[in-house]
Amino acid sequence: MTDLPIYIAGKKVVDGERFSILNPYTGEAIASAIKGDKSHIDRAAEDAKLNAPAFKRADWLRAASALIGYHSEELARILSSEVGKTIREARIEVDRAARIFALAIGETERLSGEQAPFGAQPNGQHRFGFFVRRPVGIVGAITPFNVPLALAAHKIAPALGAGNAVILKPAEQAPVAAVRLIEILYEAGFPPESLSVITGFGPDAGLPLIQHERVGFISFTGSREVGRQIPGWAGPKKVTLELGGNCPLIVAPSADVNAAAEAACRGGFAQAGQLCISVQRAIVHESHYQKFVVSLSHKAESLKLGDPLDESTDMGPMIDSEALDRVGAWIADQVGAKIMTGGEAAPPFYRPTVLTDVPRDAKMSCSELFGPAVIVYPYQTADEAIELANGTPYGLQAGVFTQDLNEAFDFANRLEFGGVMINEAPTFRSDLMPYGGTKESGLGREGVRFAMQEMTETKVVGFKNVEL
Known part of the structure; x- marks a missing residue:
């Protein structure tokens, strides 16, 4: 020592x-x-x-x-x-x-x-x-x-x-x-x-x-x-x-769903979700919702948890037992939510978790979890997606998957975040760009x-x- x-x-x-x-x-x-x-x-x-x-x-x-x-x-x-x-x-x-x-x-x-x-x-x-x-x-x-x-x-x-x-x-x-x-x-x-x-x-x-x-x-x-x-x-x-943040990833009707699910997995579970620009909410158009949930859940289940020094390990542990207990308590507190995968501790890890049917005003939807869990919400209109994405005191970064240039600019203009990443997870950061958030x-x-x-x-x- x-x-x-x-x-x-x-x-x-x-x-x-x-x-x-x-x-x-x-x-x-x-x-x-x-x-x-x-x-x-x-x-x-x-x-x-x-x-x-x-x-x-x-x-x-x-x-x-x-x-x-x-x-x-x-x-x-x-x-x-x-x-x-x-x-x-x-x-x-x-x-x-x-x-x-x-x-x-x-x-x-x-x-x-x-x-x-x-x-x-x-x-x-x-x-x-x-x-x-x-x-x-x-x-x-x-x-x-x-x-x-x-x-x-x-x-x-x-x-x-x-x-x-x-x-x-x-x-x-x-x-x-x-x-x-x-x-x-x-x-x-x-x-x-x-x-x-x-x-x-x-x-x-x-x-x-x-x-x-x-x-x-x-x-x-x-x-x-x-x-x-x-x-x-x-x-x-x-x-x-x-x-910190509570970062959304919006998946629009024209999006590449597999690419979006891959970005959500990478952005939601990197470093066991202990990143301020971790994906915490995926807001997915109703036409892609079921496919996205299945794809993200499968990707989360395939992640290997283990010794961080092992080259094959995909996700490491929570920083300490207090953090592990806090994440478990937050997820257990989501009354009515469906856990598609994960939802349990395997100390010192918390298994990568995908949830649906979480109330939009729930603590986990509005505050920063700082753990390996992604909530998936369906939406019908762009206005609804933007309202849901902005419905948090945080405003660090957001991601949008779309093949429609006009839609991309519309989302970038109306999302109340310091950075908006198009066809990328909000977890992306270039060290030469201005980095910081709005609101709290x-x-x-x-x-x-x-x-x-x-x-x-x-x-x-x-x-x-x-x-x-």
């Missing part, structure tokens, strides 16, 4: 009260981590700084991307062991992390301002102005357990690229990959004081990070319940919040270019009595 350190501006700390990190599949402790607290956050914030030109930051990002690739198998096995995702899923995440740092290279080199055309206003005559982007100073990054490496990369790479220092607080269930990532970034050349990682629990380490007066920006990915409180805790500082799915956007805009301030400079 590994005793994880924390790093405070490059200084390795090994002493302190510890807690265990459990392998979700075996239940065995794979590491211990320090219970970080306000004193650690205070020290990290006091020492945090990054003062380097853009070309140096780009060089360090390039080295970081290469080193993540070099350590890819080590990182993948860490992810599989601490989160329970299959080794194939873990390798994809590591590759994403390396590419996110690579994406940040070009954005770092292009980060700039532009001229402010003062002369376009009467009071701007004989004046010259421009604006530039300046780093906020310190970015506090708080990451969830489900995608601990790639989501850390999504916060750290743009923050460093924009010239900020970073204090990372990873999820208490999955800090091993995060600590290893910080070590790799030190190896890549980033100055020690530019990076800290503090393990621990939200009230002890996360809240002091959010509230610290020297931290200029908070990037948080986690639950809606916690996220709604962060702006109040943070006070007058910038925040980006990614707070959060505030702001991730994606390297867009995160860098969030993590910088605009400064205007004006000159009087200047003609150019």
